[in-house]
Amino acid sequence: MSNQQPETLKVGVVGIGWAGQQHIKAYKGIEGVELVAVAAMEADLLASLKDEYAIPHTFARWEDLIELEGLDAVSVAVPTFLHAPIAIAAMETGLHVLSEKPLARNGVEGQAMVDAARKAGRVLDVAFNHRRRGDIQKLKGIMDAGELGRPYYAKASWLRRSGIPMLGSWFTNPELAGGGPLADIGVHVLDYSLHLLGEPKVLSVSAATHSELGPRGLGGNARYSAMKSSHKFEVEDFATAFLRLEGGGTLILEAGWAAYREETDLLDFTVYGTDGGAELRAVGASMAPVADLRIFKEKDGENADYEVVAEPGRAHDAVVEDFVNAVRGGPQEWGAHDGSVALSRALVLDACYRSALEHREVAL
Incomplete structure (x- = not known):
């Protein structure tokens, strides 16, 4: 070409x-x-x-x-x-x-x-x-405008109750997939979180992975289990990570394909800043075109919280x-x-899996 x-x-x-x-x-x-x-x-x-x-x-x-x-x-x-x-x-x-x-x-x-x-x-x-969700873009605009001040803590997750994709397929083989929910849906959570926070450098991670339901043949359903194969379940079904960010901020991530929790999937993001906070909750996760988005502020010593209505994104x-x-x-x-932004995400995931394996904090 x-x-x-x-x-x-x-x-x-x-x-x-x-x-x-x-x-x-x-x-x-x-x-x-x-x-x-x-x-x-x-x-x-x-x-x-x-x-x-x-x-x-x-x-x-x-x-x-x-x-x-x-x-x-x-x-x-x-x-x-x-x-x-x-x-x-x-x-x-x-x-x-x-x-x-x-x-x-x-x-x-x-x-x-x-x-x-x-x-x-x-x-x-x-x-x-x-990151192209309408609600995430709306929150990005609010944060970039400085309305929340300097963000110092964020927590984000994508959680399913019975959502192991194609139980027994390539998704559950680490050689083919690279990992479980942390690599599959957690990478989305990591991406939109760092995007919202203004791309701070990740200094270190401390992570844990769990594989409790998948190996027992649990945690799949008709929606996610359309294909069967001979692959064993050899990845995690739940992961959590604590990320230290440049500038002193912290980010906690959760990614789960299967856990005993509410039936409906959840995709969310909570942030605390020096001048305000925000909470985004998409009950139904990717199937919910618009999340509930609330901004927490104070004016003249009184709570001045408000809700933000966003348009659906174009994915x-x-x-x-x-x-x-x-x-x-x-x-x-x-x-x-x-591809360097995506590479930075891959390096964070590598550090998370290493941290989980070695039971220690890993510097990037």
């Missing part, structure tokens, strides 16, 4: 699970973008999507897709262990890459992806769609649109999209 941007951006998608289908829909909705190819192993579903979205080329092998002449960019929406090999090969071919989260199984693979993006001079973005539509805009921005824009 040359540095001269074509009028029509030609894109492909690798993977047609839930995430891959979100990318397909998003690309089809952007003017000047042509979805020319999709690669996946599920032949029947691939044929159905080819007809539904009028996709010119379909492949069983991703290697064939990235060699397609005239292709400009590709979305990688496959199991985590495939992110690095596909993304690196695509960037070496000259393609821009939008990868699903997490960036990779670990920081070593993530660094290799970032290095490949920098060497090729191509965009590497990662789909952190939850993957916004993520894909951002990626397309970055690619269209040309070489002067590409360097700012090298």
